[in-house]
Amino acid sequence: MLPCTLLRCLTVMAAVNETFTATVKTVVNDGNGLVEHPSGQLFFVPGVWAEERGIFRITGFKKRHGYARLETLLEPSRHRITPPCPHHGFVAGDCGGCPWQFVDYKAQISAKQAFVERALARLAPKSVRPLWPAPDTLGYRNRAQLKTDGKSIGYVSAGSNALAPIEDCLVLSDHNRHTLQALLATLPNPAWRPARKQAWTTLDLDEDVDASGVSVNRRRPFRQANTVQNMRMRAWLGERLASMTSDGVVLELFAGAGNFTEAIVAAGSGPVLAVEGDRAALAALADARLLNVETLAADLFSDEGIEGVHRRARGATVLVLDPPREGFKGIGNLLSKKSQFGDIFYISCDLATFARDAAVCLDRGFVLKEVQPLDQFPQTPHIELLAWFSRKR
Numbered sequence: 274m275l276p277c278t279l280l281r282c283l284t285v286m287a288a289v290n291e292t293f294t295a296t297v298k299t300v301v302n303d304g305n306g307l308v309e310h311p312s313g314q315l316f317f318v319p320g321v322w323a324e325e326r327g328i329f330r331i332t333g334f335k336k337r338h339g340y341a342r343l344e345t346l347l348e349p350s351r352h353r354i355t356p357p358c359p360h361h362g363f364v365a366g367d368c369g370g371c372p373w374q375f376v377d378y379k380a381q382i383s384a385k386q387a388f389v390e391r392a393l394a395r396l397a398p399k400s401v402r403p404l405w406p407a408p409d410t411l412g413y414r415n416r417a418q419l420k421t422d423g424k425s426i427g428y429v430s431a432g433s434n435a436l437a438p439i440e441d442c443l444v445l446s447d448h449n450r451h452t453l454q455a456l457l458a459t460l461p462n463p464a465w466r467p468a469r470k471q472a473w474t475t476l477d478l479d480e481d482v483d484a485s486g487v488s489v490n491r492r493r494p495f496r497q498a499n500t501v502q503n504m505r506m507r508a509w510l511g512e513r514l515a516s517m518t519s520d521g522v523v524l525e526l527f528a529g530a531g532n533f534t535e536a537i538v539a540a541g542s543g544p545v546l547a548v549e550g551d552r553a554a555l556a557a558l559a560d561a562r563l564l565n566v567e568t569l570a571a572d573l574f575s576d577e578g579i580e581g582v583h584r585r586a587r588g589a590t591v592l593v594l595d596p597p598r599e600g601f602k603g604i605g606n607l608l609s610k611k612s613q614f615g616d617i618f619y620i621s622c623d624l625a626t627f628a629r630d631a632a633v634c635l636d637r638g639f640v641l642k643e644v645q646p647l648d649q650f651p652q653t654p655h656i657e658l659l660a661w662f663s664r665k666r
Contacts (some may be wrong), residue, residue, distance in 0.1 A: 287316075287334075288331065289312050289331050293328070298323070301317070314338070318373060318426070319342070320326065320375060324348075326346075326526070327348070328345040342364070350376075353375055354376065355375075356371075357372065357443055358442075358443050360441075361439075365433055366437055367431050367476065373652050387603065393644060396635060397640070406651075416479035418492070419456070420474070420475060422466065422474070423462050423466040426453070449478055452487065455484035464489075483510075494530050495530070502647055511539055514541075514542050515542075522543055522545070523589065525592075525594070526548050526582070527548035527594055529551070529560040538565065538566060544565045549571075550571060583609075588613055591616050593617075595621075598622055605633045608639075617660075621657070622658075624656055634664075638664055638665050639663060646659075
């Protein structure tokens with residue numbers, strides 16, 4: 274006979290389209306709730322909050338975990354609110370851009386703080402500061418990429434690869450909302466029909482363009498999406514650089530068009546070597562003619578690119594980097610025994626890759642002095658981090 278535990282698992286094995294009742298155990302870093310099936314298998318569910326109880330329908334599996342959706346909410350969280358946007362939701366046709374609009378802002382901040390503390394608990398738990406909330410939870414986005422098929426305009430529908438048409442977007446700045454309305458007024462627009470084998474045409478906008486200047490199938494230059502929070506980030510970096518006595522070379526990686534380069538120069542630091550792989554962004558930085566700044570084009574995701582930076586940046590004492598979500602896997606090669614870096618300022622938009630790279634910095638003889646979390650994207654699980662590492666004396 275089979276053991277009782279195995280018999281139980283066989284009788285309650287989870288299957289696609291099955292429903293089950295459970296309580297949300299927690300909310301994980303990607304913003305989904307975590308629920309447990311009677312078999313013990315874990316499922317990720319969008320649109321729920323910790324301690325909510327509901328009936329869930331299984332939608333699929335991936336390796337050891339599965340996915341489900343909320344069918345019926347039995348016991349809502351005290352933090353649940355009515356989303357202000359009519360396009361918010363988690364099924365086909367709904368916009369998936371602001372998955373936390375159903376939760377009050379204080380609860381969002383508490384969850385993000387917990388994410389950071391949990392991710393860094395083994396590295397340097399005492400270095401984590403209280404997260405800076407955003408002054409505006411709506412109307413803050415100074416840039417966006419819209420999708421269109423020439424008949425409608427929107428974003429990618431939650432949990433799909435389909436277009437979710439919108440009539441407005443409450444997280445866009447006033448300028449960008451006006452641009453969106455002007456774009457909607459041109460529909461239908463045959464010029465925006467997707468090319469063959471393309472699902473849609475992209476429309477990139479920011480506060481430097483109106484509807485006539487929107488970039489079609491071409492990204493606008495990168496900029497931090499929340500102007501007010503970006504100014505706080507620049508001020509944080511500038512204040513810490515200004516407090517240091519070193520006037521050695523500052524190596525800035527992933528410099529972009531110079532957002533943080535300007536803060537470095539304003540702090541009165543030494544010469545700056547600004548490195549960037551996007552030549553258009555680097556040209557914009559060079560055109561700014563910032564005092565005492567040299568630029569270098571390099572692929573920071575290749576060994577050859579990092580070696581080139583090594584050669585040009587010998588003697589640099591301060592490292593500033595603002596990598597994309599992938600983080601900077603080459604940081605270990607840069608922090609060799611011969612490097613003279615005394616301080617590292619790491620600006621991160623991904624908690625997991627930051628924790629990975631932070632562990633390398635600690636292994637190379639640095640201590641994590643400060644981690645300042647910041648909410649740049651309210652209504653989402655996204656977290657921005659400002660971190661200061663200093664070499665052990």
